Amino acid sequence: MSESRENGAPLAVIAASLQRERRRTGLSLAEVARRAGIAKSTLSQLEAGTGNPSVETLWALSVALDVPFAQLVEPTRPKVQLIRAGEGPTFQAERADYVATMLSACPPNARRDVFQIVAQPGKPRESDPHMPGVVEHVVLSRGRALVGLLEEPVELGPGDYISYPGDLPHVFEALEPDTAAVLVSEHI
Amino acid sequence: MSESRENGAPLAVIAASLQRERRRTGLSLAEVARRAGIAKSTLSQLEAGTGNPSVETLWALSVALDVPFAQLVEPTRPKVQLIRAGEGPTFQAERADYVATMLSACPPNARRDVFQIVAQPGKPRESDPHMPGVVEHVVLSRGRALVGLLEEPVELGPGDYISYPGDLPHVFEALEPDTAAVLVSEHI
């Protein structure tokens, strides 16, 4: 009930996001303004951090930039993380026979799809990189596997957790038959 | 690159969200307006769907209501889902020894925290309901467990997946020693 309260300057964030997303598309300020149906002067002031846009204006921009609305007001940054089975912060229940381990707190505005994977050894699956900003989380359920970035994969056993940027070449290579894992694909 | 483009009426959504979140806290319109530092007339018009609030106004309200900014502009509706091991839509890789099963596509604007759970049989863990809108996803890795809503739990085996509303009483009861599961907690 108290996260996401750290940012007190939404206007500056919006200004940066607008410019970043527009640059990402390669469009000009005038072009984006025209597609959004707003005056380019307005967009210019918004990117400069001046002004306090209305919801309709921001919405039109989010549509023109093809970006989720929240993306403009809440930023994100990925990283790499490996938690071995038994490690990581745990929340011991009142009953001693229940342990929950926090593997990953969801960053603001991320979208996470949940998959289950069953793989056989022999031929590693090398995924072509996905969209920028994608982060993948893997929790190994059964067997053993080499998981992670292609340049330095990590051998995981049951209960191990790893996350890595999905926009870099990565691999999932089962080392035992019927190796199973839960994969959470986080596309911002 | 084309999801989250279905909603064309953000003002109505904001109006509904504002009223819903305010009612959730049990505060009066005047009280929320005072905490947010805005005129209650402004908030009244916003909840009525009239007007087009500025970002600063909406931000102040999101702080006053202690709600993530995006919550006010992007709605969501949960549901219940059970996918037995081996069922569900699968994405067969070019190599036949790799199977990925789509368990849950992330709804817009949801936040999903990833946990790992190891539980022992004997005493079921009954979670008190969380905040409204919370959805929990469980993939059983090892052992067996009774999981789901308290009124009708489901017995899961390795590879089984279930999701349920977290704002209703629910349970996780291990049926074998060292039962392990991956829990994704989705708080909108």
Add this chain to the structure above:
DNA sequence: CACTGCCGTTCGTCAAGGCGAACGACTCGA
């Protein structure tokens, strides 16, 4: 029954956001 207090709405005023036009700077061809 007044009277007080709070609720949520409506009305008139004022500042601020959004707009269009004009501007200087730059690139690209004729």
Add this chain to the structure above:
DNA sequence: TCGAGTCGTTCGCCTTGACGAACGGCAGTG
């Protein structure tokens, strides 16, 4: 070299969001 086109910024005008005051409606109370 000059003109046309586009870039992003700056400058008044005007619409509109936000404000404060006043309103009617409902308890709770002396």
